Amino acid sequence: xxxxxxxxxxxxxxxxxxxxxxxxxxxxxxxxxxxxxxxxxxxxxxxxxxxxxxxxxxxxxxxxxxxxxxxxxxxxxxxxxxxxxxxxxxxxxxxxxxxxxxxxxxxxxxxxxxxxxxxxxxx
Amino acid sequence: xxxxxxxxxxxxxxxxxxxxxxxxxxxxxxxxxxxxxxxxxxxxxxxxxxxxxxxxxxxxxxxxxxxxxxxxxxxxxxxxxxxxxxxxxxxxxxxxxxxxxxxxxxxxxxxxxxxxxxxxxxxxxxxxxxxxxxxxxxxxxxxxxxxxxxxxxxxxxxxxxxxxxxxxxxxxxxxxxxxxxxxxxxxxxxxxxxxxxxxxxxxxxxxxxxxxxxxxxxxxxxxxxxxxxxxxxxxxxxx
Numbered sequence: 148x149x150x151x152x153x154x155x156x157x158x159x160x161x162x163x164x165x166x167x168x169x170x171x172x173x174x175x176x177x178x179x180x181x182x183x184x185x186x187x188x189x190x191x192x193x194x195x196x197x198x199x200x201x202x203x204x205x206x207x208x209x210x211x212x213x214x215x216x217x218x219x220x221x222x223x224x225x226x227x228x229x230x231x232x233x234x235x236x237x238x239x240x241x242x243x244x245x246x247x248x249x250x251x252x253x254x255x256x257x258x259x260x261x262x263x264x265x266x267x268x269x270x
Numbered sequence: 271x272x273x274x275x276x277x278x279x280x281x282x283x284x285x286x287x288x289x290x291x292x293x294x295x296x297x298x299x300x301x302x303x304x305x306x307x308x309x310x311x312x313x314x315x316x317x318x319x320x321x322x323x324x325x326x327x328x329x330x331x332x333x334x335x336x337x338x339x340x341x342x343x344x345x346x347x348x349x350x351x352x353x354x355x356x357x358x359x360x361x362x363x364x365x366x367x368x369x370x371x372x373x374x375x376x377x378x379x380x381x382x383x384x385x386x387x388x389x390x391x392x393x394x395x396x397x398x399x400x401x402x403x404x405x406x407x408x409x410x411x412x413x414x415x416x417x418x419x420x421x422x423x424x425x426x427x428x429x430x431x432x433x434x435x436x437x438x439x440x441x442x443x444x445x446x447x448x449x450x451x452x453x454x455x456x457x458x459x460x461x462x463x464x465x466x467x468x469x470x471x472x473x474x475x476x477x478x479x480x481x482x483x484x485x486x487x488x489x490x491x492x493x494x495x496x497x498x499x500x501x502x503x504x505x506x507x508x509x
Contacts, residue, residue, distance in 0.1 A: 242464050246485055257421060260456055262468045265421065266475070266487065 168195035169210060169234060185219055186259040187212050191234065202236070202244075210234035211261060213252050227253060235264050243267060388416065388423060391471040392497065394451060395424040398443050398474060399499055402428045405439045407476070411488060412497040423471040425491065429482050436476050437461040443474060 169191040174180040176188065183189055193206050202208065214233040218226045229251065236244045241263075248268040257265050379387070392414075399410050407428040416423045430436040440461065447453045447469060455467040455474075464481045467474040475487060 240462050240464075241458075242462065242481070247490070254421070257468070260458075260468075262457060262466050262473060263464065266425075266466070266473070267485065267490070 168193070169208070170194050172207075175209070183212055184217070185212050185215055185253050185255055186261065188237070189234070208236050209239070210236045211256075211264065213248075213256060213264065214250065219253060219255065221255070387471070391423045394447075394453075394469070395426055395472045395497070396499060397450075398447070398472065399426055399428075401442050401446050402426070402439050402474075402476075405430075405435065405442055407435070407439055409482075410499065412499060413488075413491055413494040414497055415491055415494045418491060418494055422468075422473050424473070424497070425487070425494070426472065426474045427482070427487055428474070428476050429479055430476055431479065433461045433463070433478075436463075436465050436478070439476055440465050440467060443467060 171183060171189045171191050173190040174183050174187055175190065188209060188211050191208055191210050193202055193204050193208065196202060196204050212232070212234050214229040214231060216229060216232055218228040220226050233250060235248055238244055243264060246267065248264055250268075252265060252268045256262075395412050399412050402410055407430050410426065410428045413425040413427070414423070415425050428439065430439055440458075444455060444467065447455065453469050455469050457466040457468045463478045464485065465476040467476075477485070
């Protein structure tokens, strides 16, 4: 398996009223994991933020990866690849902090029990 | 010289039929940068899912090998000029012009079978709503979201006023679904301010009042059909 998002690499967030750029620090559930894929929960720090949002630069947050530039291979041998790396910021309970989610989401998220993100997604 | 031929393209086992042509590197000067990927359209129920797949036909030295691209049946040089525009517009034009289905799943059911499945899911959803009402959940709504989303048929949205009540509603729904219908939900196992139970065709959302107002799923799915429940399953909304 190749790498998807390497720890300490920039990624974006597609939810409304959320930061633009994050940097992944840690993967939850795996020790010393270097790479993350769609559906992984990560600890990230905000590097760039749009104005007038409740989150600030240098704030530590939890996020779920919803899109990766690295292709994702499904069991039906279809390969899906996105144009960007994107995450959805969540709280400690696992609920999304935003109310709507923009951009395409992989169907795999529902299989990984992230149906809340799929419910709030426009696409 | 480009040669047009009708053929099929298999991507990871999926077969797409259409007109393919070989693109020669010196044929067209319109490409500043050859595209390394193309999209294929899949018809899944009423919704189009667009996947971006990767073609790996580049010579490591940098020169280009002939690449395969799917075009319409009457591909011509004028059409080639549109490739530089947004690919979304290109595929929209293709669908309007030809209206063809590029790929169809083999497991598509007949309309009567779909209606039977909808009726079965509806009865399940109404019964779950009744269970929620028995545990004194408030403002229970059953929405028919199948025309809006591809991944489920019905939403049940209910409000509970405390986490123990959310836990009670969730456990009662799980028990009844497992005993009577043999369905085991995925989703939240622990009580949460927004607890979600995913039965596949039916998705149950149980909110605390603040979360229900915050996420406002009824507005998001405002175009969904509201299913009228029997009067005893709709207690007055507690403010």
